[in-house]
Amino acid sequence: SQKIEQNSEALNIQEGKTATLTCNYTNYSPAYLQWYRQDPGRGPVFLLLIRENEKEKRKERLKVTFDTTLKQSLFHITASQPADSATYLCAPRSGNTGKLIFGQGTTLQVKP
Amino acid sequence: DVKVTQSSRYLVKRTGEKVFLECVQDMDHENMFWYRQDPGLGLRLIYFSYDVKMKEKGDIPEGYSVSREKKERFSLILESASTNQTSMYLCASSFRSLRQANQPQHFGDGTRLSIL
Numbered sequence: 001s002q003k004i005e006q007n008s009e010a011l012n013i014q015e016g017k018t019a020t021l022t023c024n025y026t027n028y029s030p031a032y033l034q035w036y037r038q039d040p041g042r043g044p045v046f047l048l049l050i051r052e053n054e055k056e057k058r059k060e061r062l063k064v065t066f067d068t069t070l071k072q073s074l075f076h077i078t079a080s081q082p083a084d085s086a087t088y089l090c091a092p093r094s095g096n097t098g099k100l101i102f103g104q105g106t107t108l109q110v111k112p
Numbered sequence: 113d114v115k116v117t118q119s120s121r122y123l124v125k126r127t128g129e130k131v132f133l134e135c136v137q138d139m140d141h142e143n144m145f146w147y148r149q150d151p152g153l154g155l156r157l158i159y160f161s162y163d164v165k166m167k168e169k170g171d172i173p174e175g176y177s178v179s180r181e182k183k184e185r186f187s188l189i190l191e192s193a194s195t196n197q198t199s200m201y202l203c204a205s206s207f208r209s210l211r212q213a214n215q216p217q218h219f220g221d222g223t224r225l226s227i228l
Contacts, residue, residue, distance in 0.1 A: 008152075032214055043116070043202050043219030044155075051214070089155070098143045098162060098206060099170070100217060104154035 002028045006090060006103035013080055014111055021075040021106045023090030028101075030092035033066055033073050038087045038105065047088075048075075080110045115139070116220040118203050124226045131190040133223050135203030142208035144186035145217065146170075146178060148199040155202065161186055162208060193227045200224050 036044035091100040119134035157170030204217040
């Protein structure tokens with residue numbers, strides 16, 4: 001079955017450093033992959049989408065890579081700030097389905 | 113801005129009750145989704161609907177049903193609530209295009225449901 005793996009352990013980093021979160025998938029060949037941010041007690045909020053033919057996508061301090069050979073996406077936040085503290089979810093998609101399959105999410109804690 | 117509104121933030125019900133969770137979106141989205149979110153299990157799709165009166169089962173539909181009588185409203189029904197349905201329930205909507213996979217989903221803030 002399709003499986004999405006994100007590091008379940010929280011990631012703690014110092015303000016100003018680059019945070020890197022990993023999303024691995026198996027039994028799956030997604031044409032697109034999305035990243036979401038979720039704050040405690042709130043619903044997820046869409047951040048970025050990357051297509052299989054795009055190696056890298058950037059938006060302000062965010063960068064996402066997509067390696068279809070390794071079946072992995074990396075999500076980077078540069079110059080991290082305490083306000084970046086949240087849980088980040090990856091959601092690879094397949095073909096033209098409207099459905100998403102979510103990873104469990106990785107919680108990022110940025111310390112001042 | 114897209115707004116997805118869930119009727120209750122917190123809800124407490126008793127075992128065996130029939131429970132209705134309501135979701136309304138204001139952006140004329142065709143697709144609507146119901147998920148539940150549990151620690152260690154992440155977000156799991158219960159049902160989704162791609163048009164009025166249309167529905168498809170997600171990964172965990174057992175014990176649930178849905179209703180979509182109007183485009184903007186998607187209801188989740190727990191036919192006979194059980195304690196293992198205690199969870200955070202999230203509704204989402206998205207625009208339906210010819211290339212659906214590139215449409216982000218917009219979420220409500222969830223209903224935390226406790227079944228006693």
